[in-house]
Amino acid sequence: MTATTHAHGKTTTIPGLLVFTVSKVEDDRGWFQEKFHRAKLIEAGLPRDFTVVQTSVAFNRERSTRGFHAEPWNKYASLVDGRAFAAYLDLREGPTFGTSVSVELDDETAVFVPAGVANSYQCLTDLHYLYSVDQHWSSEAYDSASFVNLADPMAAVHWPIPLNEALLSERDRNHPMLSELPRS
Template sequence: MQIESTALPGVLIFTPRRYGDHRGFFAESYNRLRMAEAGIGIEFVQDNHSLSEAVGTIRGLHFQAPPHTQDKLVRCGRGAFLDVAVDIRRGSPSYGRWVAAELSFENARQMLIPSGFAHGFVTLTPQAEIVYKCSDYYAPETEGAIRWNDPRIGIDWGLPEGTTPVVSDRDAGAPWLSEIDSPFTYEGPLPWEVAR
């Protein structure tokens, strides 16, 4: 498995190796031992799978607050999408900054999004499937969100000119970053940042 850093410290890209022949391919999409060797001791407890029918569907920016924070390992089951992480840890040197990576069935890339980062994505193909692991269970009472088009964050969602994004009412009405009291505090580099 190849591991790459991103412009946001703590957010990583994983690319599992695929072994292919005339039948197709085999790949280990997750290996706890390989993660531990890279300094990542996250225990994942829940897998989620979502389907977005239309190109330009935006979901996010979402997070779960303490005591049910979630680290996420996100990959694409079918199609392609642009995955986005935003640092919302108060006091972080990268507070309010974002990073994005295209994840697709073809490229097999995965994004590790630590707790303390808001997460969102936009679909680049019809019927895009998003599959992700979480380090804590879904706890609706701790859910939070930030407006996907917050100008202070300034995410380039990569949508073609004139494309109207498909957004839920909840996401369309989410607060701006300046309107939330972030439940996350920067506590220094994450263990895998130090290990790298």
């Protein structure tokens, strides 16, 4: 098994939101992948000032849908296994406010989400969601996050699993619409 993997990045219509292809190498024994290799990712477009201080993993069941949330930190997210439909919504002031981008995630896709861009995902299979951030999680910081309703027509996200059939938390069902968010 060769221990070399590669990262290739591409930009999106949301400034700073980057999608990376992170290859893996396989043989009869299994596979190897560098989920986060700083030098390779910087070469592929990751901001140089992104410094990981915390990495977390979440297990999600098929049909689970995590609501739009824009935290006050930058995030690098990928899947260890499984597949998901991810949607991103720019909540930062400026000409791209309200712009949405969707990406199908698998174990060879990673996304850099800048602070102020809401992210959400819908599980097409059971999966493990791995993410690294550049600020430690705290309830105070999380309380400053912005949340948007997944069904907001202004976001124009076409969820592969209808939201009335998806597994959603009660909190995610009741987030405000984009037009209800305070704007500075």
